[in-house]
Amino acid sequence: MVIPGAALSLVRRPxxxxxxxxxxxxxxxxxxxxxxxKAVTTFVHSDVAIRMDDxxxxxxxxxxxxxxxxxxxxxxxxxxxxxxxSAGNTGALMAMSKFCLRTMAQVDRPAIAAIWPTxxxxxxxxxxxxxxxxxxxxxxxxxxxxxxxAQIVFDIDRPSVGLLNVGVEEIKGVxxxxxxxxxxxxxxxxxxxxxxxxxxxxxxxxxVDVIVTEGFAGNIALKTAEGTAKQIASYLRxxxxxxxxxxxxxxxxxxxxxxxxAKMDPRRANGGVFLGLDGIVIKSHGGTDAMGFAAAIDxxxxxVKHDLLSKIRDSLEVNFPNAAAEAVASPETSE
Amino acid sequence: MVIPGAALSLVRRPxxxxxxxxxxxxxxxxxxxxxxxKAVTTFVHSDVAIRMDDxxxxxxxxxxxxxxxxxxxxxxxxxxxxxxxSAGNTGALMAMSKFCLRTMAQVDRPAIAAIWPTxxxxxxxxxxxxxxxxxxxxxxxxxxxxxxxAQIVFDIDRPSVGLLNVGVEEIKGVxxxxxxxxxxxxxxxxxxxxxxxxxxxxxxxxxVDVIVTEGFAGNIALKTAEGTAKQIASYLRxxxxxxxxxxxxxxxxxxxxxxxxAKMDPRRANGGVFLGLDGIVIKSHGGTDAMGFAAAIDxxxxxVKHDLLSKIRDSLEVNFPNAAAEAVASPETSE
Numbered sequence: 001m002v003i004p005g006a007a008l009s010l011v012r013r014p015x016x017x018x019x020x021x022x023x024x025x026x027x028x029x030x031x032x033x034x035x036x037x038k039a040v041t042t043f044v045h046s047d048v049a050i051r052m053d054d055x056x057x058x059x060x061x062x063x064x065x066x067x068x069x070x071x072x073x074x075x076x077x078x079x080x081x082x083x084x085x086s087a088g089n090t091g092a093l094m095a096m097s098k099f100c101l102r103t104m105a106q107v108d109r110p111a112i113a114a115i116w117p118t119x120x121x122x123x124x125x126x127x128x129x130x131x132x133x134x135x136x137x138x139x140x141x142x143x144x145x146x147x148x149x150a151q152i153v154f155d156i157d158r159p160s161v162g163l164l165n166v167g168v169e170e171i172k173g174v175x176x177x178x179x180x181x182x183x184x185x186x187x188x189x190x191x192x193x194x195x196x197x198x199x200x201x202x203x204x205x206x207x208v209d210v211i212v213t214e215g216f217a218g219n220i221a222l223k224t225a226e227g228t229a230k231q232i233a234s235y236l237r238x239x240x241x242x243x244x245x246x247x248x249x250x251x252x253x254x255x256x257x258x259x260x261x262a263k264m265d266p267r268r269a270n271g272g273v274f275l276g277l278d279g280i281v282i283k284s285h286g287g288t289d290a291m292g293f294a295a296a297i298d299x300x301x302x303x304v305k306h307d308l309l310s311k312i313r314d315s316l317e318v319n320f321p322n323a324a325a326e327a328v329a330s331p332e333t334s335e
Numbered sequence: 336m337v338i339p340g341a342a343l344s345l346v347r348r349p350x351x352x353x354x355x356x357x358x359x360x361x362x363x364x365x366x367x368x369x370x371x372x373k374a375v376t377t378f379v380h381s382d383v384a385i386r387m388d389d390x391x392x393x394x395x396x397x398x399x400x401x402x403x404x405x406x407x408x409x410x411x412x413x414x415x416x417x418x419x420x421s422a423g424n425t426g427a428l429m430a431m432s433k434f435c436l437r438t439m440a441q442v443d444r445p446a447i448a449a450i451w452p453t454x455x456x457x458x459x460x461x462x463x464x465x466x467x468x469x470x471x472x473x474x475x476x477x478x479x480x481x482x483x484x485a486q487i488v489f490d491i492d493r494p495s496v497g498l499l500n501v502g503v504e505e506i507k508g509v510x511x512x513x514x515x516x517x518x519x520x521x522x523x524x525x526x527x528x529x530x531x532x533x534x535x536x537x538x539x540x541x542x543v544d545v546i547v548t549e550g551f552a553g554n555i556a557l558k559t560a561e562g563t564a565k566q567i568a569s570y571l572r573x574x575x576x577x578x579x580x581x582x583x584x585x586x587x588x589x590x591x592x593x594x595x596x597a598k599m600d601p602r603r604a605n606g607g608v609f610l611g612l613d614g615i616v617i618k619s620h621g622g623t624d625a626m627g628f629a630a631a632i633d634x635x636x637x638x639v640k641h642d643l644l645s646k647i648r649d650s651l652e653v654n655f656p657n658a659a660a661e662a663v664a665s666p667e668t669s670e
Contacts, residue, residue, distance in 0.1 A: 250584065
């Protein structure tokens with residue numbers, strides 16, 4: 001789906017050029033089928049391909065310098081490409097991205113941001129699984145990086161940001177979230193509006209533009225929502241095929257069902273954005289098709305065009321004054 | 336909804352007797368409308384009612400000994416009731432339950448277990464928010480307690496148990512989950528089948544009978560799924576009212592939509608079970624109606640009839656041999 005996806009994205013964004021890394025025996029015949037793409041593509045043959053089930057350490061050992069994944073990232077590092085897009089192994093891609101591109105000077109740990117369809121439109125949720133555990137400072141970094149991305153994706157000046165929390169007061173263990181909340185409240189960050197704590201059901205409601213959470217909970221939330229959507233789609237299919245009346249109803253309402261399916265189509269908002277790296281990396285869903293992969297490329301294109309990295313760097317430098325750093329360093333006070 | 340709910344549950348389980356705690360001026364007129372319930376009810380007047388937005392510490396300060404919530408729990412402690420059911424403030428109910436009923440000797444911290452509708456039927460997910468953070472031993476306790484509950488709810492001997500994890504290998508911070516996995520694998524617990532790690536989307540798939548997770552992630556998962564279900568229901572409603580054809584289709588398929596609505600009805604599986612306490616406490620959803628509250632009472636009834644507490648106690652004593660305790664104490668080895 002990579003080559004047909006690139007061809008599709010090129011139609012929509014005709015000023016794109018591609019560097020495609022892969023096995024020539026598989027890729028070149030496909031490229032021949034897409035002459036317009038071929039005309040703007042530099043193809044680089046790689047013998048080594050990272051497998052979907054390789055562990056990150058294994059991928060690094062076997063694939064550093066010579067795999068197509070590494071070389072795609074290296075293209076970004078060398079300035080031959082502005083963004084890398086991959087539908088490969090997420091853990092390996094993140095490990096190689098950290099190794100090849102390095103994190104930004106101000107950021108300790110990178111994050112993966114997902115675009116999440118909501119009742120109001122879309123929101124950005126991060127981190128959905130790059131790093132597990134987060135102190136207050138990392139959560140504030142996430143808020144800043146997610147807001148920079150939201151400015152681009154939603155074309156708004158001051159995205160609203162919520163911290164994901166549980167609806168139980170005075171409970172141990174969420175000190176990091178509370179502390180991050182205090183920093184976001186006390187520091188008047190110019191490029192975001194802090195909206196307080198949100199709960200899991202606020203994600204789907206679209207209560208805020210950016211939902212910030214630690215990577216374990218974020219990944220669980222993302223996968224749980226995907227599972228719930230599949231579950232309800234399956235209920236709906238079985239309900240609509242159970243009786244003759246339901247089948248007739250389905251035929252009449254087919255246009256509406258098609259619209260619903262399009263709305264819920266995970267390919268529309270495909271692409272996790274790696275944030276906090278010295279380069280733009282987009283992770284496409286592994287099981288997607290050309291349309292989904294094209295959406296991931298489009299996303300990368302938009303991040304480049306609107307200069308995501310400068311936005312993040314500027315926000316991190318300008319927005320994190322000493323007051324905030326002190327608030328992080330100061331002992332936690334319970335509310 | 337409490338009194339009509341109790342009346343409804345009594346029809347289904349006619350050997351129940353009730354002790355109802357509340358304000359007499361509000362409750363007695365309602366009780367008069369349900370003579371069958373009134374005949375098996377001891378009513379106890381309480382002046383103090385815990386509010387939904389009271390913090391747990393506040394509730395304890397103002398409501399201990401004298402609130403209807405406390406007294407309902409105290410009825411269980413004194414043996415006047417076999418289970419307490421409340422649709423009140425979750426945090427307050429848990430704090431009071433710990434204070435009034437105490438945790439079981441073998442359990443450090445209680446948990447809340449939810450019954451989760453899946454593509455295959457139902458699963459039990461715990462902890463959905465009683466305690467934040469969990470070490471390996473607590474996760475194993477959750478597995479044992481959840482399995483005891485699953486034996487009753489699903490009427491099976493050896494429920495399958497999965498540990499909720501993220502799909503990223505070799506990542507820091509989930510040592511507790513890995514360590515709990517090793518214990519569950521190495522210790523052959525007779526009343527459960529350990530099925531390994533599961534991810535967020537496995538919950539809706541019904542991959543296992545019992546999903547074990549720490550309370551923060553569990554609460555986020557539960558709320559996120561609720562949010563996603565509401566979001567899709569709203570998409571569906573709007574799709575079905577958009578065009579005339581869709582409206583006609585809806586009329587034909589109304590029976591199917593009603594069946595779908597019934598299937599997704601959160602009242603069907605209403606009731607979080609508090610586990611690890613020296614007494615049975617069921618938390619009904621706050622925003623439910625008589626039908627939902629009746630489901631919570633039914634659940635409490637079943638837990639009593641099948642002696643949940645003994646099942647848990649026996650499992651904890653028999654199933655946690657020294658080998659497991661040593662595995663917990665031994666230093667973590669990475670995989």
